[in-house]
Amino acid sequence: MSSVFELGYRYLIPSLKRRLAELMSSEFKMSEVEIAKKLKITPSAVSRYLSRERGVAVEVNRFPDIDGEVMALARDLATQDLDWLTIETRLLKISLLAMSRKYLCEFHHKLQPIIDPARCRICPELFSTQFIKT
Numbered sequence: 001m002s003s004v005f006e007l008g009y010r011y012l013i014p015s016l017k018r019r020l021a022e023l024m025s026s027e028f029k030m031s032e033v034e035i036a037k038k039l040k041i042t043p044s045a046v047s048r049y050l051s052r053e054r055g056v057a058v059e060v061n062r063f064p065d066i067d068g069e070v071m072a073l074a075r076d077l078a079t080q081d082l083d084w085l086t087i088e089t090r091l092l093k094i095s096l097l098a099m100s101r102k103y104l105c106e107f108h109h110k111l112q113p114i115i116d117p118a119r120c121r122i123c124p125e126l127f128s129t130q131f132i133k134t
Helices: 004-026 032-041 045-052 066-081 084-100 105-111 122-126
Strands: none
Touching: 004 032, 004 045, 004 066, 004 084, 004 105, 032 066, 032 122, 066 084, 066 122, 084 122
């Protein structure tokens, strides 16, 4: 059985990173090498995100509020030199926000049919937005 934490680290975080790389490339005209330096990852990882070989499980842009948070992070990365801890913290806060709003419930149900999105309250209770300040 996949826990909500596994759902986050296996599917959501890579999808957020893919979307972040896409925005940094398309909106801020950054090269793969520049994106890699800013995100503190390898150029190869950036290439895999941009070619949609990685991070395709969740279409982050389907959720305007989450996509807006990713855009804000992309903008900050394009204009500032953020350290790894700041980047990681912001990505995790964005993922908690998405989970608290039940955006991954249908996806979780596809992975595990025993999950009933209409009844399950795990993510909203665990990841309540009252604890998340993005």
